[in-house]
Amino acid sequence: MIWKICRNLGVTSVLAIAMLHGQQSHAASALDGATVRVIIAHKAGNTTDTMARLFAKALEKHLPETSINVQNLDGNGGTLAMNEIHAAQGSLVTIGFVNSSVVFTQVTQGEAMPYGLKEFHWIGALASSQRVLVVRKDVIDRADPAKLPGKPLVSLAMSASAHNYIDGLLLNSMTNLRLKMVPGFKTDQQNAMLLAGDADAGIGTYENYREFIEAGDLVPILKFGTVGYPDELKTLPTLAEIALPTASGDVISLATQLSDMGRFVVAAPHTTPAQREALVVAFNEVVADPGYLRALKDANFIATPEDSAKVTRFMNDLLGNHAVVAKLRAAIECGQQISDGVVQSCDLAM
Amino acid sequence: MLDGTLLAYLSALFFGTALGFVCGLIPGLGSRVGLILAIPLCGFWDPYPAAVFLIAMHAVVHTSSSIPTIAFALPTSGADAATVLDGYPLARMGRAGEALGASLSASAIGGVLGAFAFILAVPIARPIVSSFGPPEFLLLSLMGISLISAVSREGMLHGLVVAAIGVLCAMVGLSIRTGEPRLAFGLPGLWDGLDLPALVAGLFIIPEMLTPSRFLDEAAARSAKLTTISEVLKGMVVALRYRAILLRSSLYGIAIGLMPGLGASISVWLSYGYAARTARSEIPFGEGAIAGVVAPEAANNSKEGGAMIPTLFFGIPGSSSMAIMMAALALAGVAVGPRMLGQDIALTYLLGGAVVASNLIAIPLFFVVVPWIVRFSAVRREMIAPFAIVIGVTASLIHEPSLITHAQLLVATALGLVLRWANWPRAPFILGFVVGDLLETSSYQTAVIWGWSAAARPMTIVLAFILVGWVSYLLARRKKSRAVPAEHPDRRGAILPIAFFAIASLAMLDGNPTDRMPVLAISAVGIALAAVILLTPRRHVQQRLDHGSLRHAWLVGAFLMANPLLGLTASSAIFLTLLLHVQRMRTVHIVPAVLLFIGLQLVLLTLVLDIGIERDILGRGVWWMLGR
Numbered sequence: 020m021i022w023k024i025c026r027n028l029g030v031t032s033v034l035a036i037a038m039l040h041g042q043q044s045h046a047a048s049a050l051d052g053a054t055v056r057v058i059i060a061h062k063a064g065n066t067t068d069t070m071a072r073l074f075a076k077a078l079e080k081h082l083p084e085t086s087i088n089v090q091n092l093d094g095n096g097g098t099l100a101m102n103e104i105h106a107a108q109g110s111l112v113t114i115g116f117v118n119s120s121v122v123f124t125q126v127t128q129g130e131a132m133p134y135g136l137k138e139f140h141w142i143g144a145l146a147s148s149q150r151v152l153v154v155r156k157d158v159i160d161r162a163d164p165a166k167l168p169g170k171p172l173v174s175l176a177m178s179a180s181a182h183n184y185i186d187g188l189l190l191n192s193m194t195n196l197r198l199k200m201v202p203g204f205k206t207d208q209q210n211a212m213l214l215a216g217d218a219d220a221g222i223g224t225y226e227n228y229r230e231f232i233e234a235g236d237l238v239p240i241l242k243f244g245t246v247g248y249p250d251e252l253k254t255l256p257t258l259a260e261i262a263l264p265t266a267s268g269d270v271i272s273l274a275t276q277l278s279d280m281g282r283f284v285v286a287a288p289h290t291t292p293a294q295r296e297a298l299v300v301a302f303n304e305v306v307a308d309p310g311y312l313r314a315l316k317d318a319n320f321i322a323t324p325e326d327s328a329k330v331t332r333f334m335n336d337l338l339g340n341h342a343v344v345a346k347l348r349a350a351i352e353c354g355q356q357i358s359d360g361v362v363q364s365c366d367l368a369m
Numbered sequence: 370m371l372d373g374t375l376l377a378y379l380s381a382l383f384f385g386t387a388l389g390f391v392c393g394l395i396p397g398l399g400s401r402v403g404l405i406l407a408i409p410l411c412g413f414w415d416p417y418p419a420a421v422f423l424i425a426m427h428a429v430v431h432t433s434s435s436i437p438t439i440a441f442a443l444p445t446s447g448a449d450a451a452t453v454l455d456g457y458p459l460a461r462m463g464r465a466g467e468a469l470g471a472s473l474s475a476s477a478i479g480g481v482l483g484a485f486a487f488i489l490a491v492p493i494a495r496p497i498v499s500s501f502g503p504p505e506f507l508l509l510s511l512m513g514i515s516l517i518s519a520v521s522r523e524g525m526l527h528g529l530v531v532a533a534i535g536v537l538c539a540m541v542g543l544s545i546r547t548g549e550p551r552l553a554f555g556l557p558g559l560w561d562g563l564d565l566p567a568l569v570a571g572l573f574i575i576p577e578m579l580t581p582s583r584f585l586d587e588a589a590a591r592s593a594k595l596t597t598i599s600e601v602l603k604g605m606v607v608a609l610r611y612r613a614i615l616l617r618s619s620l621y622g623i624a625i626g627l628m629p630g631l632g633a634s635i636s637v638w639l640s641y642g643y644a645a646r647t648a649r650s651e652i653p654f655g656e657g658a659i660a661g662v663v664a665p666e667a668a669n670n671s672k673e674g675g676a677m678i679p680t681l682f683f684g685i686p687g688s689s690s691m692a693i694m695m696a697a698l699a700l701a702g703v704a705v706g707p708r709m710l711g712q713d714i715a716l717t718y719l720l721g722g723a724v725v726a727s728n729l730i731a732i733p734l735f736f737v738v739v740p741w742i743v744r745f746s747a748v749r750r751e752m753i754a755p756f757a758i759v760i761g762v763t764a765s766l767i768h769e770p771s772l773i774t775h776a777q778l779l780v781a782t783a784l785g786l787v788l789r790w791a792n793w794p795r796a797p798f799i800l801g802f803v804v805g806d807l808l809e810t811s812s813y814q815t816a817v818i819w820g821w822s823a824a825a826r827p828m829t830i831v832l833a834f835i836l837v838g839w840v841s842y843l844l845a846r847r848k849k850s851r852a853v854p855a856e857h858p859d860r861r862g863a864i865l866p867i868a869f870f871a872i873a874s875l876a877m878l879d880g881n882p883t884d885r886m887p888v889l890a891i892s893a894v895g896i897a898l899a900a901v902i903l904l905t906p907r908r909h910v911q912q913r914l915d916h917g918s919l920r921h922a923w924l925v926g927a928f929l930m931a932n933p934l935l936g937l938t939a940s941s942a943i944f945l946t947l948l949l950h951v952q953r954m955r956t957v958h959i960v961p962a963v964l965l966f967i968g969l970q971l972v973l974l975t976l977v978l979d980i981g982i983e984r985d986i987l988g989r990g991v992w993w994m995l996g997r
Contacts, residue, residue: 062692063401063405063692063693063696064686064692064693064694064695064696064697065692065696068696069696069699069700092561094542094543094560094561095543095548095560095561098557098560099557099560099561102557102558102560103771106557124548127548128548128549131549131550133557173818177545178543178544178545178546178548179544179545179546179547179548180543180548199817201814201817201818202545202546202548203545203546203810203813203814204814207679207685207686207692210683210684210685211498211499211628211679211683211685212502214495214498214499214683214685215498215499215500215501215502216499217502217818218818230683230684230706231683231684233706234706317700317702318699318700319699
């Protein structure tokens with residue numbers, strides 16, 4: 020024990036000396052002396068939250084002259100956090116960690132939103148969100164994507180604008196799967212209901228379901244994206260592979276890309292070009308930092324970072340393409356009608 | 370096999386307990402912030418001792434949080450607010466030591482029972498957790514609603530009206546069914562719903578501090594200066610007389626704790642309401658009944674043992690702080706999940722033992738701290754009130770120092786002062802707030818997923834029988850004892866709720882029909898009940914609070930409004946100086962007291978909580994004047 024304390028003190032001292040050294044030698048940054056306010060659009064303890072906190076810790080090392088201030092603001096698929104980041108003013112540099120649900124929310128509730136995603140600066144993407152569809156082991160037959168729809172599978176979500184709710188609607192409209200989406204369940208409740216047999220299916224990050232999959236309670240049957248999944252899911256069919264021939268290729272591609280990029284780092288609209296540049300440089304340094312990568316690995320996370328240019332291009336292409344947005348909206352509306360039992364299928368040819 | 374040496378486990382246990390105790394003592398810190406602060410410290414131990422450190426820290430937060438709650442009426446959560454109702458009146462009677470002793474007994478027993486439940490749940494955990502779903506939550510929320518009468522001593526109708534306001538406030542935010550804002554008045558800051566700490570501060574702390582207590586006995590309060598360990602011991606023994614309440618409240622806590630998503634406040638308020646309905650007490654509930662301290666404290670601590678069951682056995686956090694605990698354990702290298710029911714069973718017993726041990730270690734810590742703190746509670750309330758108000762405001766702004774939180778604090782304070790002035794009950798608001806959301810959500814989910822077939826679920830049948838029996842008992846008891854309260858509520862107090870319901874209805878007129886119906890229904894019921902109160906003449910003489918007792922309310926209003934402009938530090942300093950001056954404190958005492966307090970506040974905000982000194986502390990006005 021004493022040895023361990025001494026060792027930790029030693030490590031701390033070495034880190035402190037290294038940081039002091041870093042302070043003397045690091046290149047001047049537009050963020051020197053500034054306070055960076057980090058808003059995490061997820062509740063504390065969530066996978067993205069843990070990942071974001073590890074990132075923020077590493078960021079402190081790369082920006083020794085900058086004060087980093089982390090807070091959680093979860094709710095409505097990241098829109099609360101995006102709204103706060105959008106409203107940020109003054110000398111504070113405000114960045115956020117959000118997932119791809121902010122894109123869906125923008126598309127479905129665009130007019131009601133007090134912000135537009137195009138106004139933000141996209142610093143990069145941390146990792147894939149590893150989105151999967153899982154079912155309880157005893158409903159696997161009904162959930163076989165190759166079979167015709169039988170009784171709809173009950174699937175739970177936080178709210179009608181949550182990421183997994185929209186994912187479920189897209190599955191309804193683009194595949195043979197039939198999901199009855201029910202909102203109002205926190206993530207923990209969703210898992211508890213799945214284990215209890217009160218729900219049939221769940222959509223979310225692989226990390227959320229990993230324990231239950233490993234224990235044999237849940238079976239993954241579909242993955243939304245193509246990267247960031249563990250080896251054991253390599254053979255799992257993707258959304259593109261099981262989509263109906265009539266499904267829009269644009270919408271499938273969009274859902275796949277959103278899962279692959281997954282967890283975005285975004286800066287407030289008022290961020291100056293110099294600060295933005297410094298944030299991008301710091302992001303690139305952090306995602307290549309061996310210490311950060313080791314910490315991610317220790318926590319069972321798979322890093323698949325994307326740079327600012329790629330994410331910005333993706334966002335601009337998507338949000339500027341009204342035809343794709345219209346197809347996505349149509350698919351979501353169709354999925355809702357199927358979920359409500361109003362129709363069995365829709366004609367989405369556009 | 371467990372790793373680490375005995376010394377490592379003991380150091381983790383003691384350090385974790387001490388840290389948790391401190392986090393509970395400081396309003397605004399609590400379990401969630403404490404766990405986040407504790408994560409970096411885990412590196413000092415191997416994974417399993419680090420898990421002991423985290424569990425020990427978390428287990429005792431609610432034990433020490435009763436100290437500021439009872440001594441200074443400083444609850445920082447909806448759960449703690451239940452303890453204020455009787456704990457603070459006891460403190461003002463000079464029985465703070467006794468109340469704290471009772472809370473210590475209840476907390477320790479609740480915590481230990483929760484830990485045993487966790488250990489004993491190993492073979493039956495899964496069927497228990499699986500037997501509860503939305504249909505059962507719906508019945509539990511109906512039980513909660515049935516307890517409104519228990520916390521409405523001043524008048525059942527009044528309690529229902531106040532609870533309806535609470536239910537409406539719970540509806541503020543984005544609708545889960547449509548994803549659209551509801552009762553948000555076009556303010557995105559309200560999409561996340563109202564902030565419970567701000568509501569508690571406005572409804573309970575500030576009105577309590579601005580009005581003289583009906584139970585205040587200055588002579589007795591002065592005797593609190595002499596509070597000794599023997600008084601705390603006496604309180605501990607007195608609490609043991611309420612064995613049935615202790616046991617029942619602990620069971621409530623464990624049962625609700627193991628249901629993910631139900632929230633801590635529900636178990637505490639259910640326990641309090643049930644105790645208020647069934648316990649025999651010389652002093653009425655709400656005026657200083659020891660049982661009113663015992664019930665919520667036992668439930669508050671035992672629920673953590675219950676919440677550990679789904680968290681550690683299935684990886685499903687039973688509460689928001691347990692979600693952080695899970696992440697902290699993962700970062701410390703401890704994997705939780707079904708393994709803990711089998712190959713890692715030793716870890717299960719280790720963590721259960723850590724909860725028991727930390728609850729026991731907290732007892733001597735409590736004895737060390739309490740006599741010092743109780744001495745402060747005996748200081749004239751006029752001197753304590755300014756500091757308590759600033760602490761309450763600071764605690765409610767710590768997590769979300771936005772303009773919207775300031776506005777909520779201001780509105781809640783206005784509502785709290787009016788209700789206090791009119792002698793209306795305030796506790797039903799919190800009950801309505803914590804239960805209302807559950808009622809709406811679970812009824813919708815039950816209808817969509819099960820429909821009438823929900824009635825065939827075994828646990829639903831059991832709970833339905835309990836609910837019917839409970840309501841029958843309440844009705845029979847109510848017929849027998851129609852006690853007339855000593856002070857009647859002022860019927861003019863109904864004007865504010867009517868205005869409240871009318872505004873809510875108007876705001877929803879062009880809203881989504883799915884979201885509009887529940888709001889209009891609650892508002893209609895609220896307006897009807899309030900109208901009955903307003904139009905029913907009272908036969909009894911009014912014994913309302915004298916209006917002069919609220920003479921400093923304007924100063925509090927100015928403080929709350931200046932806060933976003935000048936920031937917490939400057940506005941707190943000005944408010945404290947002015948109010949202490951008005952209270953005739955000598956200038957030579959004011960200056961060092963205010964400087965010391967502001968210094969401690971700054972240390973907490975900047976060094977411990979790492980809140981940026983820009984806008985949040987200095988205020989938007991100052992920042993604007995500096996041109997930044």
